[in-house]
Amino acid sequence: MVDKILTVCPYCGSGCNLNLIVEEGKVVGAEPANGRTNEGTLCLKGHYGWDFLNDPKILTARLRQPMIRKEGELREASWEEAIRYTADRLLAIKEKYGPDAIMGTGSARGPGNEANYVMQKFMRAAVGTNNIDHCARVCHGPSVAGLSYSLGDGAMSNSIPEIEDADLLLIFGYNAPVTHPIVAGRIVKAKQKGATIIVCDPRKTESARLADTWLPLKGGTNMALVNAFGHVLIEEQLYDKDFVAKHVEGLSEYIENVRSYTPENAEGITGVKAADIRKAMRQYAGSKKAMILYGMGVCQFSQAVDVVKGLASIALLTGNFGRPSVGIGPVRGQNNVQGSCDMGALPNVYPGYQPVTDAKARAKFEKAWGVKLPDKTGYHLTEIPHLVLKEDKVKAYYIFGEDPVQSDPNAAEVRETLDKMEFVVVQDIFMNKTALHADVILPATSWGEHDGVYSSADRGFQRIRKAVEPPKGTKPDWQIICEVATAMGYPMSYKSTEEIWDEMRGLCPKFAGASYKKMEEQGSVQWPCLTEDHPGTPYLYEGNRFSTPNGKGRLFACEWRAPLEQPDRDYPLTLSTVREVGHYSVRTMTGNCRALSQLSDEPGFIQISPEDARQYGIEDGHLLKVISRRGKITARAQVSERVKAGATYMTYHFWIGACNELTVDVLDPISKTPEFKYCAIRLERIHDQ
Numbered sequence: 200m201v202d203k204i205l206t207v208c209p210y211c212g213s214g215c216n217l218n219l220i221v222e223e224g225k226v227v228g229a230e231p232a233n234g235r236t237n238e239g240t241l242c243l244k245g246h247y248g249w250d251f252l253n254d255p256k257i258l259t260a261r262l263r264q265p266m267i268r269k270e271g272e273l274r275e276a277s278w279e280e281a282i283r284y285t286a287d288r289l290l291a292i293k294e295k296y297g298p299d300a301i302m303g304t305g306s307a308r309g310p311g312n313e314a315n316y317v318m319q320k321f322m323r324a325a326v327g328t329n330n331i332d333h334c335a336r337v338c339h340g341p342s343v344a345g346l347s348y349s350l351g352d353g354a355m356s357n358s359i360p361e362i363e364d365a366d367l368l369l370i371f372g373y374n375a376p377v378t379h380p381i382v383a384g385r386i387v388k389a390k391q392k393g394a395t396i397i398v399c400d401p402r403k404t405e406s407a408r409l410a411d412t413w414l415p416l417k418g419g420t421n422m423a424l425v426n427a428f429g430h431v432l433i434e435e436q437l438y439d440k441d442f443v444a445k446h447v448e449g450l451s452e453y454i455e456n457v458r459s460y461t462p463e464n465a466e467g468i469t470g471v472k473a474a475d476i477r478k479a480m481r482q483y484a485g486s487k488k489a490m491i492l493y494g495m496g497v498c499q500f501s502q503a504v505d506v507v508k509g510l511a512s513i514a515l516l517t518g519n520f521g522r523p524s525v526g527i528g529p530v531r532g533q534n535n536v537q538g539s540c541d542m543g544a545l546p547n548v549y550p551g552y553q554p555v556t557d558a559k560a561r562a563k564f565e566k567a568w569g570v571k572l573p574d575k576t577g578y579h580l581t582e583i584p585h586l587v588l589k590e591d592k593v594k595a596y597y598i599f600g601e602d603p604v605q606s607d608p609n610a611a612e613v614r615e616t617l618d619k620m621e622f623v624v625v626q627d628i629f630m631n632k633t634a635l636h637a638d639v640i641l642p643a644t645s646w647g648e649h650d651g652v653y654s655s656a657d658r659g660f661q662r663i664r665k666a667v668e669p670p671k672g673t674k675p676d677w678q679i680i681c682e683v684a685t686a687m688g689y690p691m692s693y694k695s696t697e698e699i700w701d702e703m704r705g706l707c708p709k710f711a712g713a714s715y716k717k718m719e720e721q722g723s724v725q726w727p728c729l730t731e732d733h734p735g736t737p738y739l740y741e742g743n744r745f746s747t748p749n750g751k752g753r754l755f756a757c758e759w760r761a762p763l764e765q766p767d768r769d770y771p772l773t774l775s776t777v778r779e780v781g782h783y784s785v786r787t788m789t790g791n792c793r794a795l796s797q798l799s800d801e802p803g804f805i806q807i808s809p810e811d812a813r814q815y816g817i818e819d820g821h822l823l824k825v826i827s828r829r830g831k832i833t834a835r836a837q838v839s840e841r842v843k844a845g846a847t848y849m850t851y852h853f854w855i856g857a858c859n860e861l862t863v864d865v866l867d868p869i870s871k872t873p874e875f876k877y878c879a880i881r882l883e884r885i886h887d888q
């Protein structure tokens with residue numbers, strides 16, 4: 200008997216719909232479904248990325264039994280024992296050091312929105328802290344902070360399907376063909392329909408190859424280029440004066456701040472020709488429907504929030520809001536990173552982006568959850584190493600569906616942090632590098648084995664559905680968290696994910712009308728969705744009213760700052776982390792899919808320019824030692840003309856040659872997002888290969 204179960208792809212934020220094909224209780228294939236964003240198409244991860252459900256044990260094995268560390272060894276335990284032990288240890292740490300000594304994560308991956316809602320409720324109501332964060336901190340944290348400041352909502356103002364009808368796409372630090380192939384399809388369609396494509400990227404990426412104009416800026420000079428964009432719009436009177444007068448504030452300060460960033464001065468910093476900067480802005484301002492799309496090339500720098508605000512300012516100056524196919528799109532990376540933010544797995548907001556510092560919002564959640572809630576913002580995930588190693592403030596870490604040893608910068612420091620903590624809980628589906636440091640491991644059900652909701656990158660709530668029975672010994676994430684909360688003396692229990700969802704939307708005006716029923720009927724419901732009879736909102740800011748306190752967009756520019764760790768004699772090259780199309784994130788899922796794991800092999804590659812290859816005597820395929828001030832790894836050389844001399848690139852998917860052994864833990868001062876895109880390294884050939 201063959202069943203087809205409609206669900207949403209578990210990889211990127213494109214939110215593609217697919218049918219899982221199930222034969223005799225086992226997933227045997229996937230086929231595209233007609234979702235709002237994918238319209239019957241899938242990329243290779245959508246087609247072949249389901250196989251980890253069959254636990255082929257290629258990279259690592261599925262977790263099937265709780266484990267507790269005893270006498271230094273992880274040993275199997277019963278669920279009862281593991282829940283009791285976890286609750287007792289957390290209670291003891293809370294009693295001894297206070298609730299702020301405990302940190303928790305949400306998960307942007309398979310668990311879904313309901314489990315994230317339950318996790319942040321657990322941390323806030325059962326533990327009593329706002330120390331809840333998740334991997335948005337290492338990716339689009341700057342988008343949430345920057346766009347909230349500039350526009351009011353920290354999300355895509357536009358929709359993925361609108362991309363193909365834009366007249367101009369300004370693509371900044373974003374390589375959609377690799378990160379979001381189905382979004383890339385929309386970009387190609389836009390080009391086929393006549394759109395102008397401008398790409399800002401140091402590397403000649405697949406996106407840059409599609410571009411009419413490629414602006415190959417030097418790594419780490421984003422703010423200088425964005426300021427120069429603003430300078431041209433002002434100096435050449437290309438901005439929409441009427442729109443700015445009515446709907447935008449901060450013009451005079453903005454003019455002052457971009458005054459010195461003439462295209463000629465910017466050329467000296469960025470390496471982009473002044474004439475190309477002027478041409479790009481004349482085209483952008485001259486288009487009726489201009490849209491900005493950006494990605495990690497904006498967000499993973501220590502000046503990321505400033506650049507996000509600067510890009511939003513370009514769109515504000517030209518009146519590119521409040522209509523279809525305009526606006527600004529931070530295209531969220533993981534399948535449910537938007538959802539984890541929506542559900543309040545962040546240290547400063549409850550679900551629905553309601554600030555924890557707002558007394559009215561806090562009173563509402565206190566009433567609903569029946570407890571007194573903390574009123575100060577919690578810790579950010581990337582601050583934890585410092586808070587543990589230098590300040591000795593955090594003693595316990597409940598890590599849910601994340602692998603910080605593989606995904607966070609300066610892996611050696613992350614390992615040291617985990618080992619110094621008194622208690623580490625890892626709740627996941629596969630054994631991973633972080634779980635090696637756990638005191639308790641709680642095995643969860645996977646995507647495909649439970650129900651729920653994901654949020655696509657363009658604010659679209661969509662149902663995920665159970666297709667197969669989970670392995671014996673695993674439990675849904677939300678159920679595990681409820682059991683720990685109950686054992687800690689704060690009873691939490693739900694009969695279904697829909698019951699959790701309904702509690703959540705009852706507390707979140709932005710999401711109030713997005714019921715399961717509406718998702719079943721429409722397929723996708725984009726927030727804001729205020730009432731039961733509201734269909735949802737494809738693009739934000741209709742009527743040019745922004746979600747800021749006074750309804751106006753805010754302009755922003757400031758001085759450019761160079762990245763912190765510059766190359767020198769000992770470490771003469773720069774390293775930036777990037778992505779590869781066939782793998783995803785820390786690879787626990789794609790690395791355990793037979794088809795995908797054959798596409799590329801450990802160790803990962805390092806892209807270098809032909810000039811540097813010549814200088815160091817390196818040929819394509821050579822095994823290299825890659826060394827930074829923090830660590831040393833092995834990688835295979837990929838000599839590429841797409842790379843500028845002096846710069847190198849590695850994907851962060853691979854376990855051997857994990858580039859986060861090398862990356863620097865410098866953070867953006869506002870969003871606390873690491874500078875994954877810039878650190879200094881040197882290369883050494885491994886001669887006896």
Ligand code: SF4
Nearest residue numbers: 208210211215242245
């Ligand atoms: Fe899945 Fe993203 Fe590929 Fe769509 S584009 S199939 S969501 S990985």
